[in-house]
Amino acid sequence: MNIGEVSTRADLPAKTIRYYEEIGLVKPLRDTNGYRAFRESDVHKLVFLGRARALGFTIEDCRALTALWEDKARASADVRSIASDHLIQIEAKIADLQAMHETLSHLVSSCAGDDRPDCPILQSLEKVTR
Amino acid sequence: MNIGEVSTRADLPAKTIRYYEEIGLVKPLRDTNGYRAFRESDVHKLVFLGRARALGFTIEDCRALTALWEDKARASADVRSIASDHLIQIEAKIADLQAMHETLSHLVSSCAGDDRPDCPILQSLEKVTR
């Protein structure tokens, strides 16, 4: 199977698939003409990778997760550990963004937004009151 | 004023300040020995930049915001527009992260996390059910 079909089936850009090969996440075979020759197992793995990335796992997380996925003697605790660490990261990012949102939405709603220059948003950015 | 003092006063790494000069956000003078010579107005601007960056504005947003900040004839609508666009970006990111969080927290809580290999997290990543 050529990269185009894999790209469609795994719903990943060809560029991304080539990149994943470059960093050793997938190892497709090669045809005599130099084209990558993907097996079903490669497609399966790429789908796995796509889903993990969509959940925000880093590439290194993905590397660890696929290793566990392929290890029939894995302990589910190892998988859960990676996932719950990632959950903590997500929670931290959400909290960060919510703090930004709170500050900024107050500022936006207090700004007249007309053609006059007075602007509480700029005033607040100017203040050293961190 | 040398970069070290500015770094302390604006609470920004010296590297960051040099970078901001490189991309034209600040334009400190130079001493005869080649050292950057910052004025009070430069420090003031760097504090402004630091606060805007802390609220998640991009560098290009910051460039626009400082231009407005220094334009005494600005319309507050222009500032508000940048800020509310940014709010929308923040809201989108929060929504994304919350969706990830929801999916992943269900998975984590359904995984035994012991030494057995059965793992709903891996099973779910494997499925093509996008």
Add this chain to the structure above:
DNA sequence: TTAGGGGTTCCAGTCAGGGGAAGGTCAAGA
């Protein structure tokens, strides 16, 4: 004079790919 703690530039790396050039390969139609 020397040691240290400033400062300077420049280069490379981060993360996860994206854009695009230059060129090879394949299948279908004239």
Add this chain to the structure above:
DNA sequence: TCTTGACCTTCCCCTGACTGGAACCCCTAA
């Protein structure tokens, strides 16, 4: 047989917003 166009290949540079490090210069105090 030739050509067209879709597909594939590698290669290199670009992104954002810095960060780390090397190699070197400058200033002050002991």
